[in-house]
Every structure is written in structure tokens, then in C-alpha cells.
Amino acid sequence: MPYEVKGVVARGKGAPVGVETVVVPDPGPGEAVVTVAACGVCHTDLHYREGGINDEFPFLLGHEAAGVVEAVGEGVDEVAPGDFVVLNWRAVCGRCRACRRGRPWYCFDTANASQPMRLADGTALSPALGIGAFVEKTLVAAGQCTRVARVDPAVAGLLGCGVMAGIGAAVNTGGVTRGDSVAVIGCGGVGDAAIVGARLAGAGRIIAVDVSARKLEWARRFGATDTVNAAEVDVVAAVRELTGGFGADVVIEAVGRPETYEQAFYARDLAGTVVLVGVPTPEMRVELPLGEVFGRGGALKSSWYGDCLPSRDFPMLVDLFAQGRLDLEGFVSERIGLEDVEEAFARMERGEVLRSVVML
Structure with a gap:
């Protein structure tokens, strides 16, 4: 059965974002549903709200996230329900010319979920960077899930974009x-x-x-x-x-x-x-x-994304954090709720925070 959850949606260019009901389908082949534990408020999300990326409104914002795999679709063996993962927007294909040349961080055919998430009225949402993680559960391609050691999700999620970049x-x-x-x-x-x-x-x-x-x-x-x-x-x-x-x-x-x-x-x-x-x-x-x-x-x-390979880089950086050699906690300025994202954008623009992190 599809999941009905709450998520942060940008309906139009420059308009304040709001918390709305989002319908997340069951995962299809190659897909995974992830219960989001935390998601950083990144400047790229503000770019989406301002129409600086494209005009494919409405957007389901958020992409710098960590959580737990809820369910997987047919053919998925990268992750399993219960795995703690950091989400990424570079799920490499393994088949394109860059991947075949041993440079998967330049993959030219990265994957996102095939099915759309929707508003309650059926309107399809455009997930930010193919993720959309200011939401209680999100649907992604299974390759967008990188399994890491279980640490504070507020800091782990930051590896999904800004810190890794x-x-x-x-x-x-x-x-x-x-x-x-x-x-x-x-x-x-x-x-x-x-x-x-x-x-x-x-x-x-x-x-x-x-x-x-x-x-x-x-x-x-x-x-x-x-x-x-x-x-x-x-x-x-x-x-x-x-x-x-x-x-x-x-x-x-x-x-x-x-x-x-x-x-x-x-x-x-x-x-x-x-x-x-x-x-x-x-x-x-x-x-x-x-x-x-x-x-x-x-x-x-x-x-672009720090030329990273998530399967290589995310676990290494989580290990450095666990060893006390990487101060990820120092990036977390505040922990907020879904309803606080619009004000978090304002604090970001005023230069008052490094990262606001939405906790779910």
C-alpha cells in the first residue's frame, strides 16, 4: 500500500514552502523506500524554490539525508530493510562510457526512482536532486542508498551533499x-x-x-x-x-x-x-x-558533487567521524522540524547558520 506522509513542498517560484501530504508509492523494481531520520537544509534547496535549477514545480525539497530502508523493490540487492543509509544523487549505472573506463564518479547515466511521488490530489512532484527528503518517507533508486555505520543521522546526512561536495x-x-x-x-x-x-x-x-x-x-x-x-x-x-x-x-x-x-x-x-x-x-x-x-x-x-563515489567515500568519512578525526557535528548549527524550513532558508541567507538539520 502507498504511504501517506508529510513533506515540504515548493509550489511556485519564490513562494514560501509549506508542509503538505505526500503519497509515496510502494517501491518498484530497482527502487527503495527510505524512512528519513534527518535532512540538512542546503542552499541548493533554496535554488529550487527560487527557480534557479529549473521550473518543474511543484518540488519536494530536501536531499542531504540519512535514514533507514523501509522496503525495497524487485531485483534490489544493494540494500535491505533495516539498513542505515545516506542518500546520494549520483547512483552510478556501471555501464556508460565513464563507468566502463573506471571513472564512475563521472557517470553519464545516473539513476533516480522511476515512479513519481505525488500530492494528495495526484499532482506529480519533482524531487530535489532526484531525492526529495524533507519528508517522512521518500522513494529513491536503490543505488541512491549508501549503507554506512549507524551514527547520528543529523551528521551522517550532511555527507549526502554539502560536506561531500x-x-x-x-x-x-x-x-x-x-x-x-x-x-x-x-x-x-x-x-x-x-x-x-x-x-x-x-x-x-x-x-x-x-x-x-x-x-x-x-x-x-x-x-x-x-x-x-x-x-x-x-x-x-x-x-x-x-x-x-x-x-x-x-x-x-x-x-x-x-x-x-x-x-x-x-x-x-x-x-x-x-x-x-x-x-x-x-x-x-x-x-x-x-x-x-x-x-x-x-x-x-x-x-560536481566533489567528484565522489558514494560507495567509496561515504563509509570512509563516517569512519573518520567515528574515530574523532572529522568534525561533522561542527557543521550542525540547529536541529529543526519540517515546519521550520522556510525560516531556515531565511537564516541561511542571513549567514547565521552553517546547516540547519530537519529531524524527523
């Missing part, structure tokens, strides 16, 4: 290694996770850049060795001064704006690497002198 931007995409200098522009949840990743990888100098003194203080807590307040000084000049006049080996842009991307481009050393992990909106454009692109060498990369 940031750590992966440093470790997987940026290739940060021992002794590197790293600058991170934008010190929200993803940027701070990039700082954590750089520290785990053994970076020698980690420079946090933001316009908010509060966020720079958070960045120090996560391992930044230096801070630059972009509201007060020239970012490029400051980063170069802190790196012997050269620029950083790796610059991670975690804002997703043309002006901060340009700062990242010029704040890197010759042959250095720029990693874009901040999410831009569709209309944004960046212009750079082609001669500078050629003459500076190095690499300009984008990091």
Missing part, C-alpha cells in the same frame, strides 16, 4: 596534497568542508576568504590557518602576500559567482588549479583573457 572538491578534484597552499573563497558549509578536506590531505597553508567575520571565525575552527576578509582588502593581493607573492597551489571557489571565480583565477600560482564547486545560476557568465588562461597554465576544473 566540499571535501571532494579539495581531495578528489583539486588533488590537494601534503604541503600545498590552498585558498577557499566562500566559507559557508561547502567552503568549510573544503577547508576540512584540505586539512585532511595535509595542506600546509589554508587561507579562508569571505566577507563575513562570523564565517571566517567558523573557517578557523575547521582548520584555516589564515583568513582574508574580502570586504576589507583585495583578495588576490592578500592571497599572494600569504603565499610568498606567488598565489595558492589550489584555489577552491565555493560561491558560484563570476567575480569570485575571477578572484580565484588570479589568486592561484602559475600552473595552479582552480576548482569551481559553488553553484552558479544559469544566466551567469565569466570572461577571462585567453592569453592569461594560456599563459598561467595549470587547470580550471569544476567539481
Whole structure:
């Protein structure tokens, strides 16, 4: 029998979200129903509400989640009822050209559930990032469930998006290694996770850049060795001064704006690497002198989900947390209910929280 549950729905561009009845079907072949225990409030959910991703309203928001598998459909052997899982939006296919070449983190044919979840009147919902987890139960492709050791779901769920995106931007995409200098522009949840990743990888100098003194203080807590307040000084000049006049080996842009991307481009050393992990909106454009692109060498990369492989990376990061080597708890600013998501968006925009986490 289908499940009737409560979930957070965005019905129109910019309109306040509301808690509504959601009908979740029984899992079909290759699908799983997950009872959601916790889900982080990510800036991408706000992008969905604002129409910055697409216009396929109504959206069932939420995607940064952990919970317990309730039921599975035919042919599912990745997980079983009772498994504690972190949800991911990159369920790799194992068959496309990227997967066959041994690069499944670039999979070109990732899976979501085939059946839609619906409102009580039958209207099909578009689940955020193919998940939709601001809801008591959600339907996903079984490959979107990564089994991990059972820990606090409020911290485990953060691996499902923001923390993984940031750590992966440093470790997987940026290739940060021992002794590197790293600058991170934008010190929200993803940027701070990039700082954590750089520290785990053994970076020698980690420079946090933001316009908010509060966020720079958070960045120090996560391992930044230096801070630059972009509201007060020239970012490029400051980063170069802190790196012997050269620029950083790796610059991670975690804002997703043309002006901060340009700062990242010029704040890197010759042959250095720029990693874009901040999410831009569709209309944004960046212009750079082609001669500078050629003459500076190095690499300009984008990091989509931290180039992660959930089956490899999620269990490893949960283990690091359990060992006390990864401060996931530090990302949780508050624990809230489903009815508090709209105000959580407002606090996020005001820069008052790293992560609000919905507890179910």
C-alpha cells in the first residue's frame, strides 16, 4: 500500500514552502523506500524554490539525508530493510562510457526512482536532486542508498551533499596534497568542508576568504590557518602576500559567482588549479583573457558533487567521524522540524547558520 506522509513542498517560484501530504508509492523494481531520520537544509534547496535549477514545480525539497530502508523493490540487492543509509544523487549505472573506463564518479547515466511521488490530489512532484527528503518517507533508486555505520543521522546526512561536495572538491578534484597552499573563497558549509578536506590531505597553508567575520571565525575552527576578509582588502593581493607573492597551489571557489571565480583565477600560482564547486545560476557568465588562461597554465576544473563515489567515500568519512578525526557535528548549527524550513532558508541567507538539520 502507498504511504501517506508529510513533506515540504515548493509550489511556485519564490513562494514560501509549506508542509503538505505526500503519497509515496510502494517501491518498484530497482527502487527503495527510505524512512528519513534527518535532512540538512542546503542552499541548493533554496535554488529550487527560487527557480534557479529549473521550473518543474511543484518540488519536494530536501536531499542531504540519512535514514533507514523501509522496503525495497524487485531485483534490489544493494540494500535491505533495516539498513542505515545516506542518500546520494549520483547512483552510478556501471555501464556508460565513464563507468566502463573506471571513472564512475563521472557517470553519464545516473539513476533516480522511476515512479513519481505525488500530492494528495495526484499532482506529480519533482524531487530535489532526484531525492526529495524533507519528508517522512521518500522513494529513491536503490543505488541512491549508501549503507554506512549507524551514527547520528543529523551528521551522517550532511555527507549526502554539502560536506561531500566540499571535501571532494579539495581531495578528489583539486588533488590537494601534503604541503600545498590552498585558498577557499566562500566559507559557508561547502567552503568549510573544503577547508576540512584540505586539512585532511595535509595542506600546509589554508587561507579562508569571505566577507563575513562570523564565517571566517567558523573557517578557523575547521582548520584555516589564515583568513582574508574580502570586504576589507583585495583578495588576490592578500592571497599572494600569504603565499610568498606567488598565489595558492589550489584555489577552491565555493560561491558560484563570476567575480569570485575571477578572484580565484588570479589568486592561484602559475600552473595552479582552480576548482569551481559553488553553484552558479544559469544566466551567469565569466570572461577571462585567453592569453592569461594560456599563459598561467595549470587547470580550471569544476567539481560536481566533489567528484565522489558514494560507495567509496561515504563509509570512509563516517569512519573518520567515528574515530574523532572529522568534525561533522561542527557543521550542525540547529536541529529543526519540517515546519521550520522556510525560516531556515531565511537564516541561511542571513549567514547565521552553517546547516540547519530537519529531524524527523
